[in-house]
Amino acid sequence: MTPTRRDFLGAAAGAAGATAVPDPARASDHHDHEHDHHDDVPSDIALRVKSLESLLIEKGLVDRAALDALVDTYEHKVGPRNGARVVARAWVDPAYKERLLASGTAAIGEFGYSGNQGADIRVVENTDKVHNLVVCTLCSCYPWPVLGLPPVWYKSAPYRSRAVIDPRGVLRELGTDLPADVEVRVWDSTAEQRYLVLPERPAGTLHLGEEALAALVTRDAMIGVAKIVPPQKEAHA
Ligand code: FE
Numbered sequence: 001m002t003p004t005r006r007d008f009l010g011a012a013a014g015a016a017g018a019t020a021v022p023d024p025a026r027a028s029d030h031h032d033h034e035h036d037h038h039d040d041v042p043s044d045i046a047l048r049v050k051s052l053e054s055l056l057i058e059k060g061l062v063d064r065a066a067l068d069a070l071v072d073t074y075e076h077k078v079g080p081r082n083g084a085r086v087v088a089r090a091w092v093d094p095a096y097k098e099r100l101l102a103s104g105t106a107a108i109g110e111f112g113y114s115g116n117q118g119a120d121i122r123v124v125e126n127t128d129k130v131h132n133l134v135v136c137t138l139c140s141c142y143p144w145p146v147l148g149l150p151p152v153w154y155k156s157a158p159y160r161s162r163a164v165i166d167p168r169g170v171l172r173e174l175g176t177d178l179p180a181d182v183e184v185r186v187w188d189s190t191a192e193q194r195y196l197v198l199p200e201r202p203a204g205t206l207h208l209g210e211e212a213l214a215a216l217v218t219r220d221a222m223i224g225v226a227k228i229v230p231p232q233k234e235a236h237a
Helices: 005-019 044-058 064-077 080-092 094-102 104-109 157-165 167-173 210-216 219-223
Strands: 121-125 130-135 183-188 194-198
Touching (some): 044 064, 080 094, 094 121, 121 183, 130 194, 157 183
């Protein structure tokens, strides 16, 4: 089972022992984690988040259930499916694609997708000559309204540094070997400017409608670390 954010923060507090703010609901954590955790030391950020959250709850300033509901919304409800619908629309509607490339935020807003971490989204188009790759070298800036919350690897130091130093190498390791004549453009996200990759519509999809096309679009393709796999000929007809 995938560990939840609550498990993660709980484990962070447990492994940190006395350095974390005590949380009555998690009093047993330390004892649950007496074994060695040399490879599993929580990050400074995780500890700070846990401490801050515990303090805010203790002082009655936030409600734990409300926090969980908020995170759940971005993890499971507002996710890459939003971005996939935007991409599929751009594939079937040239006028929409034009608006999307001219002003990502406004065109994405036509679907009602807007808000937190999406104030200025620029859409960059992949072609047979250009491949776009998105990273946030500084931290983890990401277009929440269309992709949800960033995956763990997107926030990791190796991806953040290597995506800029050796984008072709990163892509190759992730299974995308680009021909030498394809230019790779790396976009470094910031708190003000975020990016969404408009992947190429795969061959053999002329018969597919917008909804079926959206189902082909993956999160990784919209970050630019993968290509979209054309549908299997025999796929569930
Ligand atoms: Fe960032």
